[in-house]
Amino acid sequence: MSAAAPTTAPAPALPASSWWHSLNWERIFETYGLPLIAAVVVLLVGIWLARRVSNVLPRATARIGMDPMLGSFMRNVVYAAALVIVAVLAIATLGVPISPLLAVLGTAGLAIGLALKDSLSNIASGVMLVTLRPFRVGDVVTVAGQTGTVRDVRIFQTVITGADNQHTTIPNTLITAAPIINLTAEPTRRVELVIGIGYEDDIQLARDTALAIMKADKRVLATPAPDVVVYELGAHSINLGIRCYVNAADHFGTKVTLLEQLKLGYDKAGINIPYPQQDMHLYLHGKDGSVTSGDALVRDPR
Numbered sequence: 001m002s003a004a005a006p007t008t009a010p011a012p013a014l015p016a017s018s019w020w021h022s023l024n025w026e027r028i029f030e031t032y033g034l035p036l037i038a039a040v041v042v043l044l045v046g047i048w049l050a051r052r053v054s055n056v057l058p059r060a061t062a063r064i065g066m067d068p069m070l071g072s073f074m075r076n077v078v079y080a081a082a083l084v085i086v087a088v089l090a091i092a093t094l095g096v097p098i099s100p101l102l103a104v105l106g107t108a109g110l111a112i113g114l115a116l117k118d119s120l121s122n123i124a125s126g127v128m129l130v131t132l133r134p135f136r137v138g139d140v141v142t143v144a145g146q147t148g149t150v151r152d153v154r155i156f157q158t159v160i161t162g163a164d165n166q167h168t169t170i171p172n173t174l175i176t177a178a179p180i181i182n183l184t185a186e187p188t189r190r191v192e193l194v195i196g197i198g199y200e201d202d203i204q205l206a207r208d209t210a211l212a213i214m215k216a217d218k219r220v221l222a223t224p225a226p227d228v229v230v231y232e233l234g235a236h237s238i239n240l241g242i243r244c245y246v247n248a249a250d251h252f253g254t255k256v257t258l259l260e261q262l263k264l265g266y267d268k269a270g271i272n273i274p275y276p277q278q279d280m281h282l283y284l285h286g287k288d289g290s291v292t293s294g295d296a297l298v299r300d301p302r
Contacts, residue, residue: 188246
């Protein structure tokens with residue numbers, strides 16, 4: 001009769017936290033902790049320095065008389081480039097070789113550049129806007145169908161503020177690909193109103209009335225002098241061009257005021273401002289064959 005095989009008792013289970021305490025934390029800290037702390041310090045200090053240096057650029061460019069738009073654009077470009085350099089230095093502090101990393105970044109940059117060609121076009125357009133300067137910060141412009149005051153030209157977009165105080169962000173490529181209308185490039189602007197009078201009205205009286213109203217407004221400049229000319233002998237009216245020059249900042253306010261004053265002045269002078277209308281002649285045929293006529297005035301709803 002064979003003897004029973006001896007049984008081995010299972011090893012006692014270690015507490016769940018024993019492996020944690022069994023680690024050589026001092027060696028781990030020396031190997032990974034110090035480089036990690038150094039990388040974090042490099043990252044934080046680098047971001048702080050990048051922000052400080054980039055914020056100095058607008059003030060520095062303003063002191064030497066450069067356009068504030070150029071300083072703002074340079075700030076954005078320098079800050080973005082500094083962040084990339086800081087990130088590379090932080091990774092190098094961890095002990096990662098720089099040369100392979102730069103090769104990988106170069107390859108990745110090429111692939112990203114091809115994928116983000118539209119974004120790169122925005123950067124190129126931003127450089128064109130800063131270099132050619134079709135407008136400056138604070139100018140009132142019409143770009144890409146939007147009208148407003150230029151607030152900032154960034155790497156990818158330009159920010160303008162409309163009359164309703166809403167900010168509109170427009171990609172730079174849309175701005176350079178379309179006509180740019182700078183409404184405040186010159187110190188003065190012309191207010192031009194086209195108002196029709198009836199064919200039976202006195203043109204000279206209408207001219208004198210308009211000139212008196214424009215000269216009474218202190219915002220209207222004496223030079224060039226205001227004038228009133230006949231633009232067109234239209235289908236329903238004689239269209240007068242009423243023109244004067246004002247300071248660029250007074251353009252809209254003067255325009256709406258003159259429109260109201262001209263309407264009141266022409267009403268007082270008995271000058272008619274016609275609207276489209278048609279004369280219709282109706283011929284009614286009776287049962288006995290007789291024909292009667294009647295006239296009706298039909299107003300064009302337009």
